[in-house]
Structure formats: structure tokens, C-alpha cells
Amino acid sequence: MSNLKVAVIGGGAAGFFAAISAKSHHPKAQVQVFEKTSKLLAKVKVSGGGRCNVTHACPKPAELIKFYPRGSKKLRKVFDQFSVNDTIDWYESRGVELKTEADNRMFPVTDNSQTIIDCLMAESKRLGVQINLNTAIRQIEKVATGFTLDGAFFNKVIVATGGSPKLAGFEWLQKLGHTIESPVPSLFTFNMPKEPVKALMGVSVPNATVKVIGTKLVQSGPLLITHWGMSGPAILKTSAWGARELAEKNYHFTAQINWLADKKEEALREELSHFITENGKRQIKNKNPFGLPQRLWDFLLEKVEISAIKPWMELGKKDKNRLVNVLINDQYQVAGKTTFKEEFVTCGGVSLSQVDFKSMQSTVCPGLYFAGEVLDVDGVTGGFNFQAAWSTGFVAGRLL
Template structure:
């Protein structure tokens, strides 16, 4: 009997992890990775500013799943098989140490993604995995014998007993058309993890200013997030915005990314507490200028912008601040509204909400119910996480599970 022939379509994080796991679990099998680009692991290489945010230091799986706007329920069982703890151990066993930063993100101790790329490439080559680049797949079809025909864009046709699709997400639904039909339709893809364009924002000149804690809302919905916020020359970015874009991905797509964004710049206080704080501050600092004395630790340029917007002059003292201007200042701090008219991709990262529905797959193996011998892993699935290493964790987990079962 000839050895099992396994083809992995996609040379990214999930594809490599699936191929490596398959080769280790089924050493008699022949494993081949097909990558449409000239180089492999491109997203691994550029992620985290070239450092590769491998995973997140969240080692309680009940909490880990809460970082996935899509896929929380199926990930509960998948993480039981391979979670963040397993990821750290896997890389450490292959000589790659990881370190945890203050926000929980985990990077290689070398501070370069090349360490992760080299580890995956070296491991794959040691296991005899064949890596073919510039090999785009045109179609995938089941042959009468029960195995698979993988037709390349070059016209060449490869035969495979088992296939793992780990191509990453596609921005448009027709791009999934080369895949065999599943039990459930492909979930229409829309972008996730993006920044907000606000071309008429009065805060555009403050690009680069960051606020460590703000609360952001999509007006007219229940979507809200809290965290660091970054002012940009096109609008807003930072963790709070990115998380909001992920959780509200479908709602924002439905309104063509035109909506009202509300920001509370002082989320630790309710309106009454804020008013009392300002009143006390005014009494204690009556002779000082409003524009130079701000009681909330906001960046000085942002505070000055708010003061200017409500008509406070440069030399106006706290003691001379009329109630009308105080009320307007409170409104700016707690209910600042902006008209968002578009989005921008966050750095070089592109994550899709949508893809292959997990209800089409065996939840324990990630094998297609309708197409035996066909497996899926990574972002091609309708699973996506917020920024911080969670999408790579999805890639490692699903790649590992598909690789563990693909030869059975």
C-alpha cells in the first residue's frame, strides 16, 4: 500500500502548523505545502511590526475564547486539544523562547519574526515536507477513486488522498468558488480589525496623540469597547477602536462604514462625578488658567483642543469659567461624537469575519462533513479574534487539530 499523500493548500501559519503536525503524527505520509506566492509565511513575517505576536498570555481557556467575536463556542473544545499553553510549550521545545509584554502579547525573546519563520521552515524541512511556491490552486475536486484532484493555475494536476485548506481569509465571496460545496454556505466575508476614517474631525491635527483609557460606542447599537485610543491623521485607531471594529464588523459593513462614533474620554467617572470633580477643581485652582490645568491627566494638546472648541480663551482662569462653558466641556469629555465615513486597514494586517462555517465541519477534527478527506484550518474558517495574538492562536490550534486527524 502506497504512503498517504497529503496536500496542504496555503503556506501560512495554519498551513505550516497543519503540515508539521501531520508529518509528525503520520510519519509514513508524504506531505506537500502549496503556496501561491513566491515566499511562504508572509503574514508571520510582517505581523507585530516584524516581531510576530505569536499568541496571548491568556492561559484560562474560558477567558481565551472571549477574545473571538466569531468562533467562541467551537473554540471551547478545540482549545482543550491545543491552547496558548501548548503553543508556548511547542515553540520552547524547538528552541524558541517567548516573552510576555505588559499588555499580554507574547513575542519571541529575539524580538524578530524571523525566529518563528526559521523554526517553522527548519522543522518542516527536517520532516521532509515538500514546499512548493508560486503554486496557486485553480480548482479542487473529488475523483471517482475517492481521492482528490488539485489543479494548479499552471495547468498541472496533483493527486492527493487528503487535503488541508489553509489559504487564509478572502475579502470577497466569489473567491471561495474553487472550493467544493459544503453542508452550509460559506459565510459572506467582511473585514475585521480596521481603523476609522473621520475626515472632518477637528482632532486630525493631533495625530499621534494617544489616550490610555477611553470608551467608544457605535451610536444606535449596543456595540461598545474600552481601552487605549490613538488619534491619527485620518481619524482614530488603537486597541479600543480595533476591538470595536471586530465586534461590530457585520453591523458596520451593513451601513457601509458610515456611522456615528461616540467617545467618552473619561470613562472612570459618570457625568455627576465628572461635574463634581470639575467644580472642586475650579474652587481649588481658581487663579490658574483652564488651558494649562486639566484634572484628568488627558494629553495636554487634547485638553487644549477641547477648551478651544468650547470657546475657552488662552488666558481664561478657572474662577472665570461660566456654567455654560463648563457644561459644554463636560459634553465634550463624555459625549464627543464624530461622523465616520470609511475604514482603513490596520497596518499590514487583514482579517476577515466570515468564511467556511464550522457547522459544515466535524467539530473535533475539522474535516468536512460533506467532503470526507477535506480539512480546513486558520482564517479560511469563520473564526476571527481581536488583535493581540489571538488570530495566530486560532491558526496554531486549528492547524494542529486538522494535522492530528488528517491521516486517520
């Protein structure tokens, strides 16, 4: 269709990729992006500490979908059409080389999110995508051959408005017949206002296991102690998988920490006995057998009332039991959460039952397509939400 008019609502990662895809697949179409604020690609700018965690080195769709608490099965159809490898190829063919870090997160080699922004901006400009800033769409109506957006006609509309913290942010989509899954925060840190562990802010453990008592939630990974409680991938993954469950608890629960990740009690006791045999005369404070940060080790000893200056050989049975318990069954009271406003991710959004994931087209409003976090899709931390944005944006932009 040579006179095809396409509107993309939302100037974030998914919106830009959808607009670029639409213009690439339909070169003669008029493609316009409508962004309600004065900033484009705001999340891209701040993500990954300003480096932009573009994707995750997980090339097989069957493995990739395991990192999405919501939408995993549906996303399989999308990742089969535009995969992690396709993302890497897309950026590298446009001069943006990506690198893989030890935890498989992928960043531009420049370590600067502006590199990704410049690439997307340059590509949209080259293709002739029209960008409209400070342009909020107030009214969208379905008409016989398409839609009117504040009175302007478009044949197709791609919605890439991102998540909204409140149901009210989706009302306009409800009016078009869509069911909305109530939004709740998905990636958040644990506040522990009454826990002394906050005094260790800045201390990190490379691999810890987090459980939420009374649930089946359990995740492992790096853990960071902050001035308000705990953060890091182990905490964020727990928050993502438990988004709805923890919201129902009003973010008040007990977190159990295994500071030695997946180490079991029997193996730990054996290791401890062997260590004491070898280092019996050394002071407990000065010889830490588990590689924990010294400040954390001192804190845990004090918590279970073990004298730090006592030699290991004088550690009694009760002390051993307390030490083993605090290392693998440490508990903290969580009372609240902190979300990263710049990297805010919600679970909730347009019901997945109303979207055809082979095309990203609405099944209740033909001609309307979706991309990114406006859907009830979200991934854990590590580049997965951006990969969903690139893939759903690409597929939506084909306008099948």
C-alpha cells in the same frame, strides 16, 4: 497509513502549523504545502509591527474564546486540544522564548518576527515537509479514496488559504458543497475626512471608550489619532465586533468617544469640583486634571469654546457642562474605513456548521480539513488570530 499523502493549501501560519502537525502525527506520510505566491508566512512577517504577536497570555480556554466575535463557542473544542500554554511550550521547546507585555500580548524576546518564521521553517525542514512556491491549485476534485489537485492524488487535504475579501475567492469550496458566509473586513480603522481632530495625528490616549451611536457596540482600550481619523485597539475591537453591522451602514456612522474610558458623569463632576477648589487660580490650559495629552486637551477646550487662559475658578456652569460632555460624550462622524492590507482580517468564510471542531474535518466533504481564517472565525487584535491559526492547524494536522 504508510503511503498517506497530505496536501496543505496555503503557506501561512495555519498552513505551516497544520503541515508540521500532520508530519509529526504521521511521520511516514508525504506532506506537501502549496503556496500560490512566492512568499511564505507573509502575515507572520509583518504582524505586530514586524515583531509577530504570537499569542495572548490568556491560558484558560473559557476566557480566551471571549475575544472572538465569530466562532467563539466552536473554538472552545479546539483550544481544549491545543491551548495558549501549548503554543508557548511548542515554541520554547524549539528555542524560541516568548515574553508577555503589559497588555498581555506575547512576542518573541527577540522582538523580531523572523525568529518565528525561522522556527517554523526549520521545523518543517527537519520533519521533511515539502514546500511548493508559486503553485496555485486550480482544480480540486473529490475521488473515491481522496482528492486530486490539478491531477495529483492526495488522501487528505487541509485548506489553510486564509480569508478572502471577495466571495469569489471561496467558489472552489462552494463547488465541494460548502456554504460560505459572505466576507467583510473585520479589523479596520475609522476614517473621519471632515473632522478637525485629524490635525492631532500621533496623539494617543491609553484608555478610551468607543461607542457607535444607534448600536450596542462599545469597546475600551488605547486609542490613536491618525492623519485619516482614529485607530488603536479600542477602534479595532469595535470594528471586529461590529464587522457586519458597520458594513451594512456602508461605514457611515457616528462614533462617541469617552476620553476618560469608563468614567461616569457624576464621578467626573465631583472630581472636577474638587479639582477647582484646589487649583482655582491656575489657568485651565496649564493645569489639565485628567492626564490627557496636552494637544488633545487644547483641542477639546477649543472645541467647546472654553478660554484656555481663564482661571479654573471662573469656569461657569454652562462651561462645566460643555467640558464634562466633551470629555465623556465626544462625537465624530465616520465616513469610510482603512484596512491594514498586510494584516487583513475578514469575518466570513466557510460556515462553522459544516466543520467538526474536534477534528477540523468538513462534515460535507470527508477527508477535507480546515485551519485558520478560511473559516468564519476571527479574533480581535492582540494575538488571537494567530492563536486560532496555531490551534486549528494543530488539530487539523492530526487528520482524525
